[in-house]
Amino acid sequence: GNMVVVRAGGAVGGLGAIELSTWTIDVTAGSNINLENRSGGTTTVRNLETAGAVTYLKTLGGSENVERVRGSNININIVGASASLAVGDVVGTGTVTLAAGAAVNELGADAGVDVMAGGLLAISAGTAIGATGALEIAAGALSLIASNGLLAVDNTWSSGSVNAAAIRSTNGDLAFTQRGGSNLNVTAGSSTKNGSFTVLNGASLWLNSI
Secondary structure (H helix, E strand, O other): OOEEEEEEOOOEOOOOOEEEOOOEEEEEEOOOEEEEEOOOOOEEEEEEEOOOOEEEEEOOOOOEEEOOEEEOOEEEEEOOOOOOEEEOOEEEOOOEEEEEOOOEEEOOOOOOOOEEEOOEEEEEEOOOEOOOOOEEEEOOEEEEEEOOOOEEEEEOOOOOOEEEEEEEEOOOOEEEEEOOOOOEEEOOEEEOOOEEEEEOOOOOEEEOOO
16 A cells, blocks of 8 residues: 554554554554565655554655654664665664665754664664764764675764774775763774764764774
């Protein structure tokens, strides 16, 4: 169908992922949300909201626009070599994991935070991260991997130091900016082209391996 709207007091997909094929999704639940979208075109998550975990998998290619997600642990995976993920307003109180076969970008050019994680924020892209403009994030633990393209990310985290296990770009420039006054500790940072780490507001930068 063109749009799926679900309002549930409990879980949606509590016994296993609910398979669907639709262009637009809007789900509010009282517990975990677990969905697999088998639509092959470009599709939109208008809203996924729960106090529990959110798992969203798109399996048949085609890009995904994610407008709004709220949850504890959030896992969004867009499968396909040409499938990109664009995020507008994703907030998880725990771990947030974003993956796409192609790029991970912001949804619309704006200065607002696109992704916030209370725990680890892990982003892996088959091509670039932030290709259409720097992806604005807020997280204190990071793993950012752009496998075949640039990486452009601004982090506004201000609640203690930022620890990055990896910030890497291959076949593209790397530009990571730490705002908010937090120190930045990078375990492994690398770029096969030009790379820069910028720390603002008087904070410190530690690079263990570059």
